[in-house]
Amino acid sequence: MKLLCDHMLGSLAKWLRIFGFDTLYPDATTDDDLILQLAKHEKRLLISRDKELIIRGKKVKLEVLEIQTTDLHEQLAQVLTHIQIDCTQVLTRCTLCNTPLLSVEKKAVKTHVPSKVFETRDQFWYCAVCNKYYWMGTHYENMIEKINELTNKNKQ
Numbered sequence: 001m002k003l004l005c006d007h008m009l010g011s012l013a014k015w016l017r018i019f020g021f022d023t024l025y026p027d028a029t030t031d032d033d034l035i036l037q038l039a040k041h042e043k044r045l046l047i048s049r050d051k052e053l054i055i056r057g058k059k060v061k062l063e064v065l066e067i068q069t070t071d072l073h074e075q076l077a078q079v080l081t082h083i084q085i086d087c088t089q090v091l092t093r094c095t096l097c098n099t100p101l102l103s104v105e106k107k108a109v110k111t112h113v114p115s116k117v118f119e120t121r122d123q124f125w126y127c128a129v130c131n132k133y134y135w136m137g138t139h140y141e142n143m144i145e146k147i148n149e150l151t152n153k154n155k156q
Ligand SMILES: [Zn+2]
Pocket: 094, 095, 096, 097, 098, 099, 127, 128, 129, 130, 131, 132
């Protein structure tokens, strides 16, 4: 499922990309009309904290998800519960530009990542558009654990 987060949900959009979801995140200059059009045209779930936008989305028969909390963990758990997918596909998409990441061999990244990272990690990914390398840091692992906890709680 493809997603669209409104401009109030930047951190959520970033983490949804980390979890592998094709997530559109329009910048602050994109007006509501265009956001609705994009969601409709690309069949994206509209995720928003803006009540008015949610109401307008429903009127044009978009699938919508209204976020009420400002807590990032709860926001993520709410989205994952709504679309009934667990966060298993981590680090498949660039957090900056939404491009699918390429898996790269460890020996190819030696000069591109900090030496401590190189020593302690074995899996690396690369965004050819941003020329940026990714690896699974402890903050990813902590986030996944936290989200799994919350989505399991939501299921009960
Ligand atoms: Zn990128």
